[in-house]
Amino acid sequence: MTARTNDLECWKLFCLVVEKQGLNAAADFADIEPSRLSRVINSLEAELGSPLLVHNRRPLQTTSFGDQAYAMAKALLAQHALMLETLKGDKDRMEGLITLAIPAGIGPLFVTPQLLEFQQIFPKIEFELITLTSKAEEVFYNHPEKVVHVSIGYGVPGTGDIVSRYSGKMEFIPCCSPSYIKKHGHIVDPSECAVHTGLSYTGGTRTKTQELQNGGVVKQLKLVVPVSKRPQERLSARRRHCRGHSLDSLH
Secondary structure (H helix, E strand, O other): OOOHHHOHHHHHHHHHHHHHOOHHHHHHHHOOOHHHHHHHHHHHHHHHOOOOEEOOOOOOEEOHHHHHHHHHHHHHHHHHHHHHHHHHHOOOOOOEEEEEEEOOOOHHHHHHHHHHHHHHHOOOEEEEEEEOOOOOOHHHOOOOOOOOOEEOOOOOOOOOOOOOOOOOOOOOEEEEOHHHHHHHOOOOOHHHHHHOOEEEEOOOOOOOOOEEEEOOEEEEOOOOEEEOOOHHHHHHHHHHHHOOOOEEEEO
């Protein structure tokens, strides 16, 4: 059960009782039963361990503790009201251009649908997409010709003055073509990869795959032929994989 002291509505009712100088006047104003107000006040006092009101005295008076609670509650309620006004009222006023750096290949599937959903809420905000060619945190420093506001990439959240958010895993699945399996047989254990021709992409956005994991067991992966970060060589490697010449790792 939520504590009354953590309920903004309870503090709002307490402030109303103080301002109307009585339970009945506050109940009439809020169109609620006086008994409900009485229960709220009693619960707040029980949880705080000190009386907020001087009971059985007319007109209503607050204790010194109640005066302090009233001042702090009013400030809290005002801040909460400002927060809601800002969050709800600024949607129509927010506008501008956000430059977003993303790795090639994941945009249409993972990023674009979320951007379209975002623009339904903030229609005056536009996005400029550029291809991420380095690690996600490095793009803010090594892209002097253009200011990058947001980047999406692989790896653990950054540190320092970069605000980052982990959004989930992107699995890389070791695979090979049916013709390769027919020619060389199935690979049961990662250690067997050492005697096969392997292709592993190594580029600026992510590092070379060095291990495989299955069921919590991690084993080192040894591949014969690395692939450089030049796009044409990456495509050439992919064609070799599809023709059954090698293993590969795919998203």
